[in-house]
Amino acid sequence: MKTNTHPQFAVVGHPNKGKSSIVSTLSHDQSIAISNRSGTTEHATTYTVETHSGYYELIDTPGFQRPTRVLKWLNEHCQNASERAKTLYEFISSPQCQEEFRDEVELLTPIVNGAAILYVVDGSRPYGVEYESEMEILRWTGQPSMALINPIENGQFVDEWSSALAQYFKSVRLFNPFNADFDKQIELLKTFVYLNPQWADSLNRITDGLVNKRHSQKSESITILAHLLEDLCAHQTHQKAVTKTQATKLKPVVMKNYTQWMKTREHNAIEELLALYCHSKTAFSLKDLDLPPDLFDCEEWYAWGLNKKQLVSASTIAGAASGAMLDAAIAGSSLMMGTIGGGLIGATGAWIGANSLLNARIKGLPLGGFQAKIGPITNRNFPFVVIGRFLHLYQQIINLNHADRRMLTQSTFDFQKQLELLDTDARKAIFNGCNRLVKQKSVNNLDELLLPLFNLK
Ligand SMILES: Nc1nc2c(ncn2[C@@H]2O[C@H](COP(=O)(O)OP(=O)(O)OP(=O)(O)O)[C@@H](O)[C@H]2O)c(=O)[nH]1
Ligand SMILES: [Mg+2]
Structure with missing residues (x-):
């Protein structure tokens, strides 16, 4: 019997049983291709599960196609049990067998070369004698093995399977790849430790590594949400116009740009979250963000982002000073001042009256006017809407197994209830943080405030 230096498991069984x-x-x-078409996997393929503290390999294989004939061939080429390993090696090396029993050669090769066996059956279908040739062939390999009962549709025949499998495998476990959450996956990995004592240390380190990775994924998820919150709460869109009527007419365009930006930003955050959990291919749809109706504002604007007072005093100084002094006077608040501002304003005269400012022009450009402005949102509920939407998808993503290829949607989600599960201090801290965000004040420990929400089950 050969043993690989690193843990390696060949996942084998009948076609279409969830390998x-x-x-x-x-x-x-x-x-990895999964489908209800029997024979989806045609070649043995190795997948590496990597952590900072080591790796193990899983080998996906095609299902047994002609196990009875293969067993017959093996029996015909073997005198006694001591020759079985040698006969199996002859089987996988024989060009004739490679042609006639392609699938069996594919699936047996990694096992003969040192992989342990994970034999998969469907617990929703009855046990049958046709599986016995497969199990017998696997026994010939002498490799450590475990049977996994996958209750594809239900667990109706699990007991029947358990008593049959116990005669061929030391360990028989129930494992549903569509439902097993992260803890169940780790639990299964821990049982692999008993298959081969030589792999025990590495497997223990790998399980620790996976748990640590899961922790850092959680921290990174919180950071994704914190950045999203900050961005959505601070965002504003504006468009300048010369007159108030023009600015008001711009409202629909500005609103559209604003809404699109908010939507894209949220979409990107969810994509980031999916990528973090290796779910980049998972499709999802977001419901429209309900934005408060009172977001539009039409306000006066002045050149270079200065307010009326600053602009007037800048112009005053400019009348008697150089561009360099001008920059100093307004603390460099506009780069343009140093380049075109100084000379031009200076040239227009020492003082531009405050009331005539909006009509003043430099080289045909107005110095002020009105602007259509949307955002930032000041509604105190808004951050909670953002958190609730994110958390709802987060909880789906962390519980979505990679075999499950369904689309994620936003259904009704009672975020209020989730908040109530937190202790008073944690809840208060979140309220205060959100309050600061909508007041455009920074929140230093936003990640820390959000953490308790990510610890909810
Ligand atoms: N609902 C549910 N469906 C499952 C489960 N496991 C497998 N399936 C479905 O069963 C079918 C076969 O799954 P695969 O994982 O492709 O099976 P396989 O054993 O690799 O099949 P081959 O490569 O053809 O030998 C697919 O349609 C899966 O979606 C399960 O635990 N629950
Ligand atoms: Mg397959």
Whole structure:
């Protein structure tokens, strides 16, 4: 019997029993082909599960196609049990077998070369004698093995399967690749430790590594939300016009730009979250963000972002001073001042009256006017809407197995109830933080405030 230096598991069984689904879920890899078409996996493919503290490999394989004939071939080429390993090696090396029993050669090769066996069956279908040749062939390999009962539709035949499998495998476990959450996945990995004592240390380190990775994914998720909150609460869109009527007419365009920006920003945050959990291929749809109706504002504006007073005093100084002094006078609040501002304003005269300012022009450009402005949102509920929407998808994503390729949607989600699960201090801290955000004040420990929400189950 050969043993690989690093833990390696070949996932084998009948076609269409969820082998690829199990590999996909355990390796967090959603690129693995899964379908209800029997024979989807045609070649043995190795997937590496990496952590900072080591790695193990899962080998997805095609299902047994002609196990009875393969067993017959093996029996015909073997005198006694001591020759079985040698006969199996002859089987996988024989060009004739490679042609005639392509799937069996594919699936047995990694096992003969040192991988342990994970034998997958469907607990919603009855046990049958046709599986016995497969299990017998696997026993011939002498490799450590475990049976996994996947209750694809239900668990109706799990007991029946358990008593049959116990005769061939030391360990029999129930594992549903569509439902097993992260803790169940870790639990399964911990049982692999008993399959081969030589792999115990690495597997223990790998499980610790996976748990640590899960913790950092959570921290990164919180940071994604914190940045999203800050951005959405601070965002504003504006468009300058010369007259108030013109500015008011711009309202629909500005509103559209604003809404689009907010939508894209939220969408990007969810994409970031999906990528963090290796779910980049998962489709999702977001409901429209309900924005408060009172967001539009039409306000006066002045050149270079200065207010009326600053502009007047800047112009006053400019009348008697150089561009350099002008920059100093307004503390460099506009880059343009140094380049075109100084000379031009100076040239227009020492003082531009405050009331005539809006009509004053430099080289045909107005010095002021009105602007259509949307945002930032001051509604105190808004940050909670953002948190609730994000958290709802977060909870779906962390519980979505990689074998499960469904689309994520926003259904009704009672965020209020989630908030009530927090202790008073945590809730208060979130309220205060959100209050500061809508008042355009910074919140230093936003990640820390949000953490308790991410610890909810
Ligand atoms: N609902 C549900 N469906 C499952 C489960 N496991 C597998 N399936 C479905 O069963 C079908 C076969 O799954 P695969 O993972 O492709 O099976 P396989 O054993 O790799 O199949 P082959 O590569 O063809 O041998 C797919 O349609 C899966 O969606 C499960 O636990 N629950
Ligand atoms: Mg497959």
